[in-house]
Amino acid sequence: NGWLEKTEVTLEELIKEMEAIGAKYFIVTDTSKDGTLAGPNIDLYRNLKKEFPNAVITASGGISGLADVKKLLFCGICEIIVGKALAAGRVTLEELSEVNRHAR
Numbered sequence: 001n002g003w004l005e006k007t008e009v010t011l012e013e014l015i016k017e018m019e020a021i022g023a024k025y026f027i028v029t030d031t032s033k034d035g036t037l038a039g040p041n042i043d044l045y046r047n048l049k050k051e052f053p054n055a056v057i058t059a060s061g062g063i064s065g066l067a068d069v070k071k072l073l074f075c076g077i078c079e080i081i082v083g084k085a086l087a088a089g090r091v092t093l094e095e096l097s098e099v100n101r102h103a104r
Contacts, residue, residue, distance in 0.1 A: 011028065011048070012048075012051060015048070015051075015052055015055060016052075019052065019054070019055060024054070024055060024056055025055075025056045025058070026055055026056070026057050026058065027058040027060055027081070028044070028045070028048065028057055028058065028059060028060065029060040029061045029081075030044060030060070030061035030062060031061065032061075033061040033062030034060065034061040034062065035061075035084055036061075036062050037062065037063075037064040037065075037084055037085060037088065037090065038062050038064065039062050039063075039064050039068055040059055040061060040062040040063050040068055040071075040072060041061070041062065042071055042072070042075060045057065045059050045072060045075055045077045046075040046076075049075055049076040049077060053076075056078075056079060057077055057079065058077075058079035058080065058081060059072050059077045059079070059080045059081065060080075060081040061081075063080060063081070063082045063084075063085050064085055064090055065085055065090040065091050066091050066095050066096075066099065068085075069082065069091070069096065069099055070099065073099070073103050078103060082096065
């Protein structure tokens with residue numbers, strides 16, 4: 001019921017608790033942006049990366065194309081789900097491969 005029920009636990013509290021028990025990888029989906037191709041919540045991902053520098057955060061939700069991928073990379077987010085942008089032809093595997101080659 002992740003997208004249907006609200007919780008009193010903040011995202012930051014959850015990541016902090018999960019890191020304390022050894023979790024390192026987190027997929028963070030901004031459900032208000034998911035599937036919209038309206039651009040990701042850059043501030044959310046930038047702030048999470050600052051607060052949790054050792055966490056590997058995968059951004060999901062709203063990615064509309066290559067420019068969004070580059071913005072997220074600039075914020076230190078190197079794992080990005082581009083499902084709808086890829087399916088809609090807004091970005092190609094070749095473009096992503098090229099950006100990935102230069103990002104690492």
